[in-house]
Amino acid sequence: MPKVGxxxxxxxxxxxxxxxxxxxxxxxxxxxxxxxxxxxxxxxLAHHYFGAKDELLQATMRHLLSELGTDLRAALHMAATAHERVLAVIAVNFSDKQFRAETIAAWLAFYVEAQKSPAMRRLLRVYARRLHSNLMSGLSKLMPRVEADHAAEGIAALIDGFYIRRALKDGTPNAVSAVAVIEDYLETKLQQHKTAS
Known part of the structure; x- marks a missing residue:
């Protein structure tokens, strides 16, 4: 008989x-x-809990999304300004908890699987929408909506790109350099907006 709990x-x-x-x-x-x-x-027992492997993979992807969401909510709660909100989103994606070799490999594998699995594609769309929304929560207060939208797209592409590049390398992931590049991109966008204003 299974143990309770x-x-x-x-x-x-x-x-x-x-x-x-x-x-x-x-x-x-x-x-x-x-x-x-x-x-x-x-x-x-694994089959009892999850049925087929596809269900376990989807549960794993949902778990990664849930953990990322929890970490993002906590970081955004601590952010006092719009600029800090954007920096918090970037930082959480490269935290020790998120930017680990195993997690990076899992994200890359899920991206590949999403090419043929509608369920995985839906989950990745959820991730993309949440990332965009979280970035826009700060960016839209720092620049006009169209510029903020472009900046959010650029930051999201850089985050995804660093995960892909990291998955193709050996060794310890270098979160510090990834964050520095993305923050530099953000500052460039903010400076362009100030110059144009």
């Missing part, structure tokens, strides 16, 4: 094992049995 812990263990397996493999080419072994549960 174990299901959330086992689900979390399976999601963590999925991120770890994808990170090590660099693709979604992992089996439920491999993931279950990493999580310390049987393959049958």
């Amino acid at each position: 174990m299901e959330p812990l086992r689900r979390k263990a399976l999601i963590d094992a999925t991120i770890s397996a994808i990170g090590e493999r660099g693709s979604l080419d992992v089996t439920m049995s491999e993931i279950a072994g990493r999580a310390g549960v049987s393959s049958a």
Whole structure:
């Protein structure tokens, strides 16, 4: 008989094992049995909690989005100005918790999978809309809407680009240099707006 209260812990263990397996493999080419072994549960139990591997992958993607959302809400709550809001969004995407080799590999694998999986594509659209909205919450107060929209698109592309570039390299991810480049882009955009005004 299953132990009461174990299901959330086992689900979390399976999601963590999925991120770890994808990170090590660099693709979604992992089996439920491999993931279950990493999580310390049987393959049958993994199937019981998630059904097919696709459902586990979607749950893992939702988990990553949820963690990112929680971290962003906390950072935005602490931001006192519009400029700080934009900097907070950038910083959270490159925090130690988010910008880890395993998580980066998982994001890249999900992007690839989204080319053929409508469910993954929907989740990535949610991510893109949230990122844009969070950036606009600060940028729209710093420059006209059209300029803010372009700046948000540029910052989002840089964030995604650094994740992709990082996934293709060995070694420890360098969040500091990524943040510096994106902040430089932001300052350039803000300066262009001031000059044009």
